[in-house]
Amino acid sequence: MKKKKELRKTIFKELQRGNVEGEIILFQPLWVRIFHWGFALSLTGILLSGLELHKPAKFFAVSYGDMFKIHVISSWFALGFVALRCTDAILRRDQSLIPKLRDIKLFPKLLAYYLFLRSAPPPNRKYNIGQRLVYSSWLLLFLIASLLGLSSYWQGEHLIWLWRLVGGFQRLRWIKFMITIYFLATIPLHIYLSMTENLSHLQAMVSGYERKPPPEKS
Amino acid sequence: MIETGTCTGDSISFDNIWTPTFSDIFSNILDWRYDWSMNQAQGNAAYQVLLDTYSKLPNEYILLVQGSMIHSDSGHYDHVAYEQGKLITGIDLVRRIGLKAKYVVAIGSCATFGGPVSGYPNPTRSTGVQDVLPERRVINVSGCPAHPDWIMGTLLHLALYGEPELEKYGRPKMFYGETIHNRCPRRYYYDQGIFATDIGQKECLYRVGCKGPVTYADCPIRRWNDRLNWPIGCNTPCIGCTEPGYPDLMSPFTVHSPDIPLPGGTKIATDSVALGVLGFTSAAIIGHVAASLYKGRIQRNLLKSTVRGKHRLSLIKVKTFHIYRVKKNAKKE
Ligand code: HEM
Ligand code: SF4
Ligand code: SF4
Numbered sequence: 001m002k003k004k005k006e007l008r009k010t011i012f013k014e015l016q017r018g019n020v021e022g023e024i025i026l027f028q029p030l031w032v033r034i035f036h037w038g039f040a041l042s043l044t045g046i047l048l049s050g051l052e053l054h055k056p057a058k059f060f061a062v063s064y065g066d067m068f069k070i071h072v073i074s075s076w077f078a079l080g081f082v083a084l085r086c087t088d089a090i091l092r093r094d095q096s097l098i099p100k101l102r103d104i105k106l107f108p109k110l111l112a113y114y115l116f117l118r119s120a121p122p123p124n125r126k127y128n129i130g131q132r133l134v135y136s137s138w139l140l141l142f143l144i145a146s147l148l149g150l151s152s153y154w155q156g157e158h159l160i161w162l163w164r165l166v167g168g169f170q171r172l173r174w175i176k177f178m179i180t181i182y183f184l185a186t187i188p189l190h191i192y193l194s195m196t197e198n199l200s201h202l203q204a205m206v207s208g209y210e211r212k213p214p215p216e217k218s
Numbered sequence: 219m220i221e222t223g224t225c226t227g228d229s230i231s232f233d234n235i236w237t238p239t240f241s242d243i244f245s246n247i248l249d250w251r252y253d254w255s256m257n258q259a260q261g262n263a264a265y266q267v268l269l270d271t272y273s274k275l276p277n278e279y280i281l282l283v284q285g286s287m288i289h290s291d292s293g294h295y296d297h298v299a300y301e302q303g304k305l306i307t308g309i310d311l312v313r314r315i316g317l318k319a320k321y322v323v324a325i326g327s328c329a330t331f332g333g334p335v336s337g338y339p340n341p342t343r344s345t346g347v348q349d350v351l352p353e354r355r356v357i358n359v360s361g362c363p364a365h366p367d368w369i370m371g372t373l374l375h376l377a378l379y380g381e382p383e384l385e386k387y388g389r390p391k392m393f394y395g396e397t398i399h400n401r402c403p404r405r406y407y408y409d410q411g412i413f414a415t416d417i418g419q420k421e422c423l424y425r426v427g428c429k430g431p432v433t434y435a436d437c438p439i440r441r442w443n444d445r446l447n448w449p450i451g452c453n454t455p456c457i458g459c460t461e462p463g464y465p466d467l468m469s470p471f472t473v474h475s476p477d478i479p480l481p482g483g484t485k486i487a488t489d490s491v492a493l494g495v496l497g498f499t500s501a502a503i504i505g506h507v508a509a510s511l512y513k514g515r516i517q518r519n520l521l522k523s524t525v526r527g528k529h530r531l532s533l534i535k536v537k538t539f540h541i542y543r544v545k546k547n548a549k550k551e
Contacts, residue, residue, distance in 0.1 A: 023392075038222070042266055046547055054475075055409060055425070055474055056413050056424065056473060058415070061411055062411050062414070063409065063410055063411050064408050064409050064410065064411045065410075066407045067411070114506070116509060116513060120423060120543045139362045146308060155397065160386045163386055164386065167463055167467075168432070168461055168462045168467060169432035169461070170429070170432045170461065170463060170467040170476065171456065171463060173432065174467075174475055174488065177475060177488065177490075178488075181496065182333075182492075184496055185495050185498075185499040186499075188499060188500070188503055189499060189503060192503050192506070192507070194518070196507075196510065196515075196516045196519055197519055197523075198519060198522075199519075199520055199522070199523040199524050200523040200524065217327055
């Protein structure tokens, strides 16, 4: 046991001794990582149980009461994680998720990169404009869907203005379903790009740290 | 009762009432003044009854409206009277009589929310009564048709106790306070996840488009035709006839989500749109993977983002321990 500990220490020492080119920086703070994986998990729960509530699968004889509970409980968890992330963003004055006007000008160039018309993406800060647009739309749509969900949960007893605004229960469901489809269409895109564009970002979402490439190379 | 853009279905529904009987209502309970379908008189003689009520009993009568308010061509798609050589439109008459009524009650889905008459693409630009009488609170007794008990119950409540408690869309809470789904006798099938796969089966009809979860009415406990039966009781889904947006938002009646109207006049099913969007993104991602592999972009990105350190750690075996211990049953051997 003691031997193992010593072994680990030497490896850490090696790592710290400038073994890696460039410097190691904190890329994803702890709260961001907790939010990311917690939200990913609970959103998956929401989306799958929402789809089942939309149209019961033929091959899947599951208690509907339970499905409903999964949907609502995952929603509360997801809301909690979003609240954490927002608090964290406010405390750190973190604006990395908000799309800025000057970034939007870069959007055509980014698109050109994804369509193989440019060999490199335009310069960007922590997230590029495509990511910013997708992340902020997720946040917005998640909040809208949750509000609609809450009003259907309360069966028109609270949030009545929302019922009147959207024009009834059936349309409310329809909007939630469409939001679900948007999530289902953009999440695979997110996973695909994060696995093929820059793997070190992906590992940073687990470890938190990332190697900053030496300046002369980038 | 004024009839505007309607099929008179609510009158037909109303004369199925039991008990009180229809004749009892007319002869003993209410002073039923003017009604196209029920009047014995006709023409000017009948219309004069309405005008007399309007001028002699202001703020004492109840106006019932059946049928939607037709707006196209300034309302001239719908004429309801002939007065001093002029044709009177439904909107004008309802506004005139409605402003001096003690209560205004809209009966049936057309008068409450526009109903089938306002269905896509709504060439007559129909709406409910509340839209032409914004300064008054209209009591909505929706349904296609409205249940006779809902109509008579509301009228009796108005006569005996005044305005009933109304819910979010102006319907009396005593009839429209709960969803069909919450009181449905097949609810335990739903909770267990046991669904009918076709209309006509005895399980929960959710899969075949039941709108019970989004529809507020008391059909499960009141039932229809002298409490004999109701749609779900004969194995066909609720079509959501009491809700605003019926029938467009509720059709196709056998499918969960409404179809989406396209500009050309056709409609497309929500689920097909969803599958289309998901199919398109999957195809796009697969295409992008193939193109990136072909161009070598994935390979380059992966290499770039997983660079090795300057020199790799290598471990060497430093010491090997051998532990010896005495065999327990060594003596026996
Ligand atoms: C990102 C957030 C959410 C998404 C994407 C979502 C998605 C969905 C979907 C697709 C359905 C099926 C709708 C259909 O019938 O087609 C559904 C149903 C439902 N959801 Fe959510 N939901 C979310 C949040 C919530 C929240 C926060 C609540 C309440 C606490 C909630 C409560 C409900 C209820 C009560 C139903 C069943 C009633 C109905 O058919 O509308 N949802 N949801
Ligand atoms: S049949 Fe309709 S109203 Fe009855 S439990 Fe099923 S979905 Fe609900
Ligand atoms: S069961 Fe549904 S469709 Fe039928 S009358 Fe009642 S509310 Fe209308």
